[in-house]
Amino acid sequence: xxxxxxxxxxxxxxxxxxxxxxxxxxxxxxxxxxxxxxxxxxxxxxxxxxxxxxxxxxxxxxxxxxxxxxxxxxxxxxxxxxxxxxxxxxxxxxxxxxxxx
DNA sequence: ATAATGACTGAAT
DNA sequence: AATTCAGCCATTA
Numbered sequence: 001x002x003x004x005x006x007x008x009x010x011x012x013x014x015x016x017x018x019x020x021x022x023x024x025x026x027x028x029x030x031x032x033x034x035x036x037x038x039x040x041x042x043x044x045x046x047x048x049x050x051x052x053x054x055x056x057x058x059x060x061x062x063x064x065x066x067x068x069x070x071x072x073x074x075x076x077x078x079x080x081x082x083x084x085x086x087x088x089x090x091x092x093x094x095x096x097x098x099x100x101x
Numbered sequence: 102a103t104a105a106t107g108a109c110t111g112a113a114t
Numbered sequence: 115a116a117t118t119c120a121g122c123c124a125t126t127a
Contacts (some may be wrong), residue, residue, distance in 0.1 A: 021109090022108075022109055022110085023109075026109090032110090033109090034105095034111045035109040035110065036107060037107090037109090038109080040106085040107060040108080042108055043108050045108095053108080056108080058108085058109070060109060064109085067108085071108085072108095084103090
């Protein structure tokens with residue numbers, strides 16, 4: 001089982017309308033310092049994937065993909081479709097954040 | 102085996 | 115408040 005597959009397994013557990021930070025996913029995988037590797041795993045995801053990659057955000061609830069406007073807008077649109085309300089490019093992790101039981 | 106890369110993060114400017 | 119810097123570590127070359 002590769003690192004990627006473990007990342008996908010965690011991300012796919014996140015219910016609609018909830019989000020997780022890269023560091024949180026890394027923490028579930030073993031260490032909060034795996035954030036970058038989580039990012040790498042999602043970056044190598046195919047476009048037609050069923051993995052809800054848009055539910056993974058940067059720390060403090062800021063959106064990832066800020067360097068890529070096209071995908072950034074897509075991520076925001078997907079999250080809003082799930083009922084998440086943004087507060088000026090950020091969203092309250094305290095409310096939408098999720099951790100596996 | 103070594104070196105470079107990056108959807109990150111937290112501290113320091 | 116906005117940027118830059120320096121660690122991080124799986125993957126790739």
